[in-house]
Amino acid sequence: MILLGLDLFEPYHFAFFRNGVLVATIAGALCGVLGVFVVLRGMSYIGHGLSHAVFGGAAASAVMGLNYFVGAGVWGVWSGVLIGRIARRRIIGADAAIGVVTTASFALGLALLNRYGQAKKSIEAVLFGSVLGVKTSDIIAVTVVTVVVVIIVVMAYRKMVFATFDPDVAEVTGVQVQWVEALLMVMLSLTILVTMRVIGTLLISALLVIPASVSRMTTNSIARMLWVSPIVGAASGFIGMNMAYHLDTSVSATIILVAAAMFAVVYGATGVRGRVRISALHHV
Template sequence: MSITDFLADLFNPDLAFLPKALAIAVMSSVVCGVVGCYVVLRGMAFIGDAVAHAVFPGLAIAFVLQGSLVLGGAVAGIATALLIAVFAQHRRVKEDSLIGVFFVAAFALGIVIISRAPGYAGSLQQFLFGSITGIPDRDLYTVGFTGLAILAVVFLLHKELVAICLDREMARSIGLRVFWLDIALYVMVTLAVVISLQTIGNILVLALLITPAAAARLLTDRLALMMLLAPVIGGGSALVGLYLSWSYDLPVGGTIVLVATAVFLLAWLFAPRHGQVLRRWREWRAQVGAAVSQEGASSFRGVRTGDG
């Protein structure tokens, strides 16, 4: 399918779900790109996967009650994140262990709840792998307002969040309220995951949170530029992924993730400072230069010896 045909389908009244899917995919990818920068800096990629499990009981309850999936997932994820933040203050058990206990337990609860609902098999597949059809207008507005709220919190707490991501003890020593900042970060990760579930699905949402930020990390050493590149990579991956999915009848979530992964691999190979190909090229040139210099020095010494 050509780009012109894709644009025609976007404005086709009979395909009203397509522009809504594109809007949700791009908005959620941009938000995940921004929030994912903090996750990558803190080295806590596991939490993205864990949060995706934690929101599942809320999704299940919302499905049973015919309510908003976004709202249900957000409530469940935030409640679980608060439990993690409270229990993490007891340093006998590490944070990653608590995440493994509570978030997986929440996912198990979601499975039990949704298994009791009629017709759960189809809805379970939608939760796990995403779907671009049947997105209600209220979810589009919810994703938009939630995304703006997350970006506003990022703008207000950026320096503090960077401090706790890079050095928690230092942040505590200078008087930052690490506990409340942890909660703010957990809540933002939870909301970013929830608004991405409609198109990307529960299983693949971690890639949307981590991959664009990791690619941006390879492309620059400046945090400000990284936080600009990550949402651009995420939003671009969503746009290209949806186009390829619609053109070739591919799963939308998987296609978006594969596009983002391709960008990461290109950055890993060809990033200006940290790319493997260019780094090996610089190392080879340095070795050749050193060998030429050594050979030149040896020749110069030989000429001097002959003159003597």
């Protein structure tokens, strides 16, 4: 198909692009689902910090010659659970503690790659994502995590909503809030782990926040948000990937810009109502 002098199907002749589109679309949908809980719980900062922590794990596993998913996975899940515990205690300075833990992990990753890695190339790939680096194992990993997350969110939906909306009452009514929160942190860590190769450390939190915020502006029901947000995320991934090829721009940056453009359009279209709805989303 030719549009404005561009052959829209041209990039699909390349296997790397087909893989990239697939991973970016699934990753967008996955971040969209979890993003709903991230923004409603005011965890945007935690998502941001967690992606930095996973970077440390990725670097350490690269240096030690470990499999990326094993090394960064263990590191990421462990940091996720730790951050969850720090945040849950709500002690003074929890944000600072999270900031210290995650940026230290990030700095360690940088230092390790400087010292032992093929520094420049791999650092850029992890920070900004690399579509060329997408392998079959990435497609399998992101698909498996997406399927698992969807199953968990569907099965534990009411418990997750209850624990998010009203943790005290949920606890009293028999929901194990602590477990629900730990589960959420594990899912978030795994999501960051499998999407980081395409989106990169620096921009992943945007993909967690923007689609969910867009969906919040369109509806007052969390159930509908959980449909709208992954669609917005997947569309951002798909459109962003295609545009990046034709415009010759960074994949992750283009995906985020597409998502941000959708945000701007919906922000304008929903007017005051949308603004009121997102004004209550906090950023912790």
